[in-house]
Amino acid sequence: KLEKNIVNEVPAAGDAKKKKSLPKLESHKSDSLLTEEVKLELQNPKCDDDAQAEDTQLESHRPPDESTWCGRFYQQKLPRLQKPLTPRVTIIVLTVVGCLFLLLGGLVIWGSNHAQYQMVHYDGNSDFYENEGFTVTRQDCSLPAERNQTTRTCNLTMTLEQDMNSPVYVHYGLTNFFQNYQSYQADRYYRQLDGTTADPDSAYCQYYVEEGGDKYLPCGLMANSMFNDTFKLMNSDLEMNEDQIAWEVDRTFRFRNPSGYPEICDDDYLCLYELYPGVVSREKGVKDEHFMVWMRTAALDTFMNKYGRIEQDLKKGDTLTFEVTARFVVEPFNGGKALIVTTNSWIGGKNSFMGLAMVIVGTIILVTALIMFIKEIICPRKLGTQDAIRVKAEEKNKKEETRRARKVQAVEQLDEEADEKGVEESKKEDEGQRGSELPLANAEEKDTQKESQASLGAGVASPPQQ
Amino acid sequence: EGGGENSALGKISEAPSTEYEADSTLLETIFPCLKKEQEVRLDKKDLDALLLKEDFFELAAKCKSVIACRCTPLQKAWIVEEMKKRTGAVCLAIGDGGNDEPMIKKANVGVGIVGEEGSAAAQAADYAFGQFRYLHTLLFVHGAWSYERISIMVLYIFYKTAIAATTLFFFGFFSGFSGQQLFNIWIYTFYNAVFTALPIIVVAVLDQGLDADTLENIPKAYRSIISRGQLFGTRIFFRWIMNAVVHTAIVFFTAFWCLDTNGISFPNGQVHGLWMTSSTIFAICIVMVSFRLTFEMRSITWIHHFFFWGSLAVFILISIGLNVLPTFNPDLFAVIFAMWRNPQAWLTAILAGSLPLLLDLAIRGVQIELFPSYMDLLRERCLMREQYQKGEETFRFAPRHTRAQEKKHKEGVQVIKAKLGEAEGRKDSQSTTKKSSVDALVNTLLRWRDLTGAVLDATEEAADALVMDSGEGKTA
Numbered sequence: 011k012l013e014k015n016i017v018n019e020v021p022a023a024g025d026a027k028k029k030k031s032l033p034k035l036e037s038h039k040s041d042s043l044l045t046e047e048v049k050l051e052l053q054n055p056k057c058d059d060d061a062q063a064e065d066t067q068l069e070s071h072r073p074p075d076e077s078t079w080c081g082r083f084y085q086q087k088l089p090r091l092q093k094p095l096t097p098r099v100t101i102i103v104l105t106v107v108g109c110l111f112l113l114l115g116g117l118v119i120w121g122s123n124h125a126q127y128q129m130v131h132y133d134g135n136s137d138f139y140e141n142e143g144f145t146v147t148r149q150d151c152s153l154p155a156e157r158n159q160t161t162r163t164c165n166l167t168m169t170l171e172q173d174m175n176s177p178v179y180v181h182y183g184l185t186n187f188f189q190n191y192q193s194y195q196a197d198r199y200y201r202q203l204d205g206t207t208a209d210p211d212s213a214y215c216q217y218y219v220e221e222g223g224d225k226y227l228p229c230g231l232m233a234n235s236m237f238n239d240t241f242k243l244m245n246s247d248l249e250m251n252e253d254q255i256a257w258e259v260d261r262t263f264r265f266r267n268p269s270g271y272p273e274i275c276d277d278d279y280l281c282l283y284e285l286y287p288g289v290v291s292r293e294k295g296v297k298d299e300h301f302m303v304w305m306r307t308a309a310l311d312t313f314m315n316k317y318g319r320i321e322q323d324l325k326k327g328d329t330l331t332f333e334v335t336a337r338f339v340v341e342p343f344n345g346g347k348a349l350i351v352t353t354n355s356w357i358g359g360k361n362s363f364m365g366l367a368m369v370i371v372g373t374i375i376l377v378t379a380l381i382m383f384i385k386e387i388i389c390p391r392k393l394g395t396q397d398a399i400r401v402k403a404e405e406k407n408k409k410e411e412t413r414r415a416r417k418v419q420a421v422e423q424l425d426e427e428a429d430e431k432g433v434e435e436s437k438k439e440d441e442g443q444r445g446s447e448l449p450l451a452n453a454e455e456k457d458t459q460k461e462s463q464a465s466l467g468a469g470v471a472s473p474p475q476q
Numbered sequence: 477e478g479g480g481e482n483s484a485l486g487k488i489s490e491a492p493s494t495e496y497e498a499d500s501t502l503l504e505t506i507f508p509c510l511k512k513e514q515e516v517r518l519d520k521k522d523l524d525a526l527l528l529k530e531d532f533f534e535l536a537a538k539c540k541s542v543i544a545c546r547c548t549p550l551q552k553a554w555i556v557e558e559m560k561k562r563t564g565a566v567c568l569a570i571g572d573g574g575n576d577e578p579m580i581k582k583a584n585v586g587v588g589i590v591g592e593e594g595s596a597a598a599q600a601a602d603y604a605f606g607q608f609r610y611l612h613t614l615l616f617v618h619g620a621w622s623y624e625r626i627s628i629m630v631l632y633i634f635y636k637t638a639i640a641a642t643t644l645f646f647f648g649f650f651s652g653f654s655g656q657q658l659f660n661i662w663i664y665t666f667y668n669a670v671f672t673a674l675p676i677i678v679v680a681v682l683d684q685g686l687d688a689d690t691l692e693n694i695p696k697a698y699r700s701i702i703s704r705g706q707l708f709g710t711r712i713f714f715r716w717i718m719n720a721v722v723h724t725a726i727v728f729f730t731a732f733w734c735l736d737t738n739g740i741s742f743p744n745g746q747v748h749g750l751w752m753t754s755s756t757i758f759a760i761c762i763v764m765v766s767f768r769l770t771f772e773m774r775s776i777t778w779i780h781h782f783f784f785w786g787s788l789a790v791f792i793l794i795s796i797g798l799n800v801l802p803t804f805n806p807d808l809f810a811v812i813f814a815m816w817r818n819p820q821a822w823l824t825a826i827l828a829g830s831l832p833l834l835l836d837l838a839i840r841g842v843q844i845e846l847f848p849s850y851m852d853l854l855r856e857r858c859l860m861r862e863q864y865q866k867g868e869e870t871f872r873f874a875p876r877h878t879r880a881q882e883k884k885h886k887e888g889v890q891v892i893k894a895k896l897g898e899a900e901g902r903k904d905s906q907s908t909t910k911k912s913s914v915d916a917l918v919n920t921l922l923r924w925r926d927l928t929g930a931v932l933d934a935t936e937e938a939a940d941a942l943v944m945d946s947g948e949g950k951t952a
Contacts, residue, residue, distance in 0.1 A: 086621075086682070086684065086688070087688075088682070088777045088778075088779070089777065089778075090684065090775040090776060090777050091775065091776040091777075092684070092687065092774065092775040092776075092855075092858070093859060094844070094852060094855040094856050094858075094859055095840060095841065095844055096856075096859075097841060097844075097845060100837060100838070100840075100841035101841075103837060104834065104837070104838065107830060107834060111827070114823060114826070118823065125740075177745075179740075179745035181740070181745070188651065188652050188654075189750070190650065190651040190652075190654075190656055190750055191651060191652055191654045191656060192651065192654035192655040192656035192657075193654065195656055195750070200803070200806040204802075204803075255745075257746070257810065257814070259809065259810035263802065264802065264809065264810075306747075306749045307749055307750045307751075308747065308749055308750060309650075309732075309735070309748065309749065309750040309752075309753040309754075310650055310732075311650070313747065314740065314747055315747060316745050316746065316747065319745070352740060352745070354740060354742075354743050354744075354745060355743070356743060356819065357741075357743075357819055357820055357823070358740050358741040358742050358743055358818075358819070358820050359740030359741065359745075360740075361734065361741075361820065363733045363734055364733075364734040364820070364823060364824065364827065367730065367733075367734070367827060368823075368827055371827065371831065375834060375838075378838050382841065382842075382845075385845070391845055393856040393857075393859060393860050393863075394853055394856040394857040394859075394860050395853070396848065396853075397845055397846055397848075399846070400846055400847070
């Protein structure tokens with residue numbers, strides 16, 4: 011249009027010059043060139059590759075339409091959430107989790123302090139739970155090897171240091187007894203315990219299968235190593251209940267005596283009451299709750315198992331007297347035995363580790379979040395760019411490197427010039443030209459010196475160009 | 477063809493066709509080209525002589541591009557094979573005709589063009605598409621995506637398996653190294669096959685590190701993805717395995733010390749037995765490993781959500797199943813429900829399971845802040861583009877002066893846009909009066925001043941902002 015205007019106006023000579031200097035701002039299309047063919051092509055461009063491809067493409071070759079879900083899936087254009095990790099997210103997550111841990115840690119510590127433990131060691135030398143804040147006394151009811159005793163009865167006394175509210179639980183504790191050993195864990199036959207069959211199966215039990223023609227009714231190592239110490243509460247006004255200490259599932263469903271019990275025990279089966287006289291009664295057999303508790307194995311070599319329950323409130327200063335009949339020998343494997351009286355809180359028993367761990371972890375997390383927050387306030391990093399601290403550090407490093415490089419370069423230049431000087435001098439000696447040559451040579455040297463100095467100066471003075 | 481008198485091309489076409497002379501002239505004429513990084517063109521008569529020479533391939537490997545035309549199919553295949561052998565590089569061959577078939581078969585990656593010359597090349601190829609220019613997309617978009625997906629997959633699968641195995645190893649310390657497995661055999665079988673399998677497959681199929689637009693338009697992104705040691709390498713693999721060991725140690729020891737040191741963990745005095753501890757730690761492992769995967773998910777679709785939460789739901793269902801069947805798996809009978817009712821188990825799970833994740837989160841946050849990789853910066857640029865389009869601020873925690881600066885910067889951008897708008901307006905205005913030529917002239921000059929003034933005034937950032945602002949990343 012511009013050209014049209016200028017052309018139609020019949021410009022003067024001055025304007026013509028201006029016209030030449032004008033850059034061409036618009037395309038060359040003038041009306042005369044817009045023929046019908048050209049117009050058609052503009053409307054239906056054939057130079058567009060995609061359009062051309064679509065025309066010649068078979069139906070089967072065409073990619074699925076992107077408006078359908080199928081098409082979007084095949085073209086990998088499903089709607090996505092694609093956000094990078096911003097510091098805001100990190101700080102918020104860390105703060106929330108840190109506060110949560112502090113809160114939970116506080117609750118756990120409160121619950122843990124609420125639970126009271128009192129313990130009497132009566133065999134062995136271990137420091138069973140001594141460091142956990144329990145009250146531990148040592149009384150001796152051991153079965154040492156020299157004496158060759160199988161049973162021993164003693165009285166254990168326990169003076170309560172705090173009020174204990176009902177229910178007060180009585181546990182026994184063992185140390186250094188690895189119930190989590192592989193051959194120990196494998197050695198039980200669930201069918202016998204279930205009551206489905208009475209016969210042992212050597213595929214399941216490796217030890218304690220048969221002896222002298224009699225088959226072990228609960229076969230296996232696990233069943234035949236039961237803890238057979240018994241405790242009796244001697245306080246006349248208190249009563250220890252030994253029922254409902256096992257899991258309900260065990261009591262109702264999982265441990266049953268097989269059919270024909272207890273008559274089959276007389277013939278060719280060795281039943282529990284024969285293996286543990288005084289502990290398991292003939293009527294109960296496998297359903298003895300202490301046995302069930304024993305069969306729920308522990309994870310570590312130091313563990314406590316439930317023994318009984320006192321459903322009365324106890325006061326501080328009360329003295330509990332237990333009569334213990336010790337039969338379980340622990341000295342050969344350096345184990346220890348203990349009697350423990352506890353009350354529990356919402357979290358169970360004392361757990362000094364968890365509360366402390368939560369509080370410490372929560373604190374560390376909050377400190378990290380705080381540090382990141384402070385950094386974001388003082389020196390935030392604009393998204394998509396390098397951090398300012400890092401950029402400065404890198405620039406500093408680069409400056410030092412360039413300085414060092416230039417120094418090296420300068421030294422090299424001087425070396426080169428020294429070499430050249432040496433060469434020149436040797437040349438002069440060869441040619442034997444003195445006098446007129448010398449001032450020239452000196453001038454040359456001066457020039458080169460000046461040049462080198464200038465280049466050095468330039469090199470040092472010029473700013474590092476990145 | 478197309479070269480000047482002194483160019484190497486002219487000399488080659490004048491060279492005689494005897495083998496010896498071809499060699500010497502080639503050496504004379506190629507070396508200057510190499511110094512100037514020009515291109516070398518060889519014709520068939522040179523090819524026959526030269527393709528058998530070792531030096532040729534050394535020279536060719538040093539050139540930026542080598543054009544060998546009028547080759548027979550066998551010669552093409554020979555070139556590809558020799559380049560593979562001598563440089564050890566991964567070779568891609570692309571062709572559209574039947575004569576390209578041997579070459580395509582020989583190469584590591586064969587690409588066939590379906591089109592005018594038929595589909596003979598496409599039949600023999602690994603990849604086939606319709607236009608040569610789609611090679612750009614194949615390499616830069618799909619190649620980058622595939623590399624990233626495969627590296628994530630390999631690293632993560634080793635990581636999750638190592639976690640399970642290392643837990644069993646650590647338990648050995650407490651069980652006298654007797655070989656007792658901490659995890660119940662049935663639920664452990666499902667670990668790799670069912671509980672942790674599907675989410676990583678979904679990620680390995682659908683993940684997009686950078687979106688297609690960015691990868692197509694910024695070739696440097698491709699470089700930053702596939703260069704050795706960026707996303708996958710010996711060091712990175714070793715780091716992931718160490719990660720697995722450290723995470724397992726954290727999970728295992730925290731869980732054990734929380735659950736089993738003091739015995740009683742139920743309010744009714746019940747003790748945490750072996751199988752309850754085992755189930756707790758197993759559940760912690762699965763949840764932690766699944767959430768660790770979310771750190772590696774660069775983009776999340778609904779399919780990811782479905783399989784991720786679905787796997788956890790399947791884990792719960794199978795746990796319930798094992799809990800309920802008494803004879804199938806007597807160890808876990810009634811254990812899992814008891815575990816769910818135990819407050820200590822939940823607290824342990826929260827503590828032990830989230831510790832490794834928080835550690836990773838903190839490390840990743842610090843790494844992005846202080847040592848962002850090129851890909852991280854690109855992803856942030858995409859986020860910035862969205863924010864610009866919505867008018868949000870880039871960072872909200874910033875102090876007032878930084879925010880004021882950014883506001884000023886945005887106003888400056890608006891001013892520049894207004895100037896450009898004025899310039900557009902002036903361009904559109906038409907005047908048909910007698911003085912119109914002068915007006916038009918003045919208009920044009922003003923428009924030029926506006927445009928050049930605008931461009932000169934603007935800083936690089938403003939120009940960037942304008943580019944990003946204009947829509948889909950296409951240069952304005």
